[in-house]
Amino acid sequence: MDLVVLEKALLGLFAAVTLAIVVSKLCGKRFKLPPGPTPVPIFGNWLQVGDDLNHRLLTDMARRFGEIFHLLMGVRDLVVVSSPDLAREVLHAQGIEFGSRTRNVVLDIFTDKGQDMVFTVYGDHWRKMRRIMTVPFFTNKVVLQNRAGWEEEARLVVEELKTNPTAATEGVVIRRRLQLMMYNNMYRIMFDKRFDSVDDPVFNKLKAINFERSRLSQSFEFNYGDFIPILRPFLRRYLNKCKEVKDHRLQLFHEHFVAQRKKMMDEKGSEMELECGIDHILDAERKGEINYDNVLYIVENINVAALETTLWSIEWGIAELVNNPEIQRKLGAELDAVLGGDQITEQDLQRLPYLQAVVKETLRYRMAIPLLVPHMNLNHANLGGYDIPGESKILVNAWWLANNPAHWRKPEEFRPERFLEEEAKVEASGNDFRYLPFGAGRRSCPGIILALPIIGITLGRLVQNFELLPPPGQAKIDTTEKAGQFSLQIMKHSTVVCKPRVF
Numbered sequence: 001m002d003l004v005v006l007e008k009a010l011l012g013l014f015a016a017v018t019l020a021i022v023v024s025k026l027c028g029k030r031f032k033l034p035p036g037p038t039p040v041p042i043f044g045n046w047l048q049v050g051d052d053l054n055h056r057l058l059t060d061m062a063r064r065f066g067e068i069f070h071l072l073m074g075v076r077d078l079v080v081v082s083s084p085d086l087a088r089e090v091l092h093a094q095g096i097e098f099g100s101r102t103r104n105v106v107l108d109i110f111t112d113k114g115q116d117m118v119f120t121v122y123g124d125h126w127r128k129m130r131r132i133m134t135v136p137f138f139t140n141k142v143v144l145q146n147r148a149g150w151e152e153e154a155r156l157v158v159e160e161l162k163t164n165p166t167a168a169t170e171g172v173v174i175r176r177r178l179q180l181m182m183y184n185n186m187y188r189i190m191f192d193k194r195f196d197s198v199d200d201p202v203f204n205k206l207k208a209i210n211f212e213r214s215r216l217s218q219s220f221e222f223n224y225g226d227f228i229p230i231l232r233p234f235l236r237r238y239l240n241k242c243k244e245v246k247d248h249r250l251q252l253f254h255e256h257f258v259a260q261r262k263k264m265m266d267e268k269g270s271e272m273e274l275e276c277g278i279d280h281i282l283d284a285e286r287k288g289e290i291n292y293d294n295v296l297y298i299v300e301n302i303n304v305a306a307l308e309t310t311l312w313s314i315e316w317g318i319a320e321l322v323n324n325p326e327i328q329r330k331l332g333a334e335l336d337a338v339l340g341g342d343q344i345t346e347q348d349l350q351r352l353p354y355l356q357a358v359v360k361e362t363l364r365y366r367m368a369i370p371l372l373v374p375h376m377n378l379n380h381a382n383l384g385g386y387d388i389p390g391e392s393k394i395l396v397n398a399w400w401l402a403n404n405p406a407h408w409r410k411p412e413e414f415r416p417e418r419f420l421e422e423e424a425k426v427e428a429s430g431n432d433f434r435y436l437p438f439g440a441g442r443r444s445c446p447g448i449i450l451a452l453p454i455i456g457i458t459l460g461r462l463v464q465n466f467e468l469l470p471p472p473g474q475a476k477i478d479t480t481e482k483a484g485q486f487s488l489q490i491m492k493h494s495t496v497v498c499k500p501r502v503f
């Protein structure tokens with residue numbers, strides 16, 4: 001090759017590389033990402049961090065990198081926030097900027113890219129869905145109309161446990177019966193329907209398919225294909241399974257529940273009185289506000305958001321009461337003193353401060369949704385003095401906010417008294433950014449209005465009627481945690497001895 005040409009080519013290359021370095025330095029200065037481990041091409045931080053992005057791992061990373069840190073997981077930007085001030089910024093001060101949701105490849109399937117309410121971006125669709133769901137699900141009127149039903153369902157649980165001799169001796173997996181109770185609580189609100197027993201075939205179909213939906217979406221095993229698009233072909237079988245489960249599940253909701261009410265509504269027309277939750281939702285469909293898919297996705301959301309979280313919290317509450325007999329005795333004494341021999345009702349809850357403190361402490365120590373439901377900023381944003389690229393997944397580590405010894409006295413102890421003493425002003429509704437079991441702000445949980453009384457009534461009735469004990473030969477219940485993408489449940493559904501207690 002001609003020497004002059006070679007020299008020119010080398011000079012050109014040198015100039016291009018120098019320019020690239022200068023530009024990247026300049027841009028780097030202006031674009032300041034939160035701290036975090038140094039990413040490598042294609043994989044980002046995935047090889048260093050792994051798949052299991054649970055609240056405890058993210059807490060360890062917060063100790064290393066600080067209250068805000070950034071991970072690049074393949075192509076996905078992930079920002080984790082671990083201080084009350086930054087949580088306030090994300091959920092409240094910049095609630096609109098950070099009020100959208102990310103979906104991964106699996107949630108894209110289960111929600112058909114955000115046709116639902118929980119996983120849709122912040123905007124008109126979300127506002128409409130939230131408005132349509134409020135009257136049938138999230139008002140005090142719903143509580144007034146349904147509280148007798150919740151008390152009745154809890155009474156039936158107690159009755160069944162009392163007539164089962166095994167419950168008082170070897171113990172039973174009480175969760176199985178409580179799951180039926182939770183389905184009945186929510187299906188009564190939604191469809192005015194209940195299932196008579198744990199053997200009901202439709203209940204069992206629902207239980208199995210909801211379990212699959214939850215397992216597939218909370219698992220960490222699909223992360224690699226979500227983070228690194230070139231690996232996605234290896235995920236084909238997993239994603240096909242998700243599609244199958246989604247179709248089957250929506251078909252089940254349609255066939256067994258929604259279609260009947262829709263038929264009734266079509267026959268009666270606008271004369272029909274709106275009796276249960278789904279009638280209101282179908283009414284919105286009839287008026288053209290939403291389509292039939294949206295109707296089914298509302299049912300889908302309730303089946304996940306309401307049933308599992310509340311059941312897990314009740315299960316954690318029972319486990320803590322069994323493992324802390326002193327607290328259980330104190331709660332029993334409060335119930336006896338305030339109610340005498342009467343069974344607890346929703347109206348009694350306000351007169352039972354210790355029970356309320358037990359519920360709050362359960363939600364603090366064993367937070368069912370420890371990372372909240374992932375938030376997202378649609379556009380480039382600023383947080384804590386850092387640049388946050390548009391469409392980042394924002395995780396608020398609510399578990400760490402509520403379990404950080406810098407903010408709480410002995411957070412590693414299950415001690416309901418804290419909510420009557422030094423933390424007496426802290427409510428579950430998000431009035432303190434150290435304690436966010438239901439989130440705060442625009443995307444906070446609207447179901448809190450139902451969840452708190454249901455948990456209170458259920459734990460109250462159980463403690464009034466039984467001494468809850470570990471199975472014979474066991475000192476404590478195993479409380480090993482099972483974490484998911486943003487969930488926290490007990491690993492082993494515990495066997496509990498329910499020894500009838502007399503007032």
Ligand code: HEM
Nearest residue numbers: 118305306309310313369372373438439443444445447451
């Ligand atoms: C103990 C029980 C429950 C817990 C711990 C819980 C917790 C949460 C959390 C942490 C969020 C996300 C907040 C955020 O991202 O900022 C959420 C959202 C949501 N929850 Fe709950 N929840 C519970 C029960 C319920 C119930 C009973 C319902 C329905 C009846 C419900 C419906 C929803 C809905 C629809 C959303 C999405 C809100 C949105 O994206 O705008 N939840 N919940």
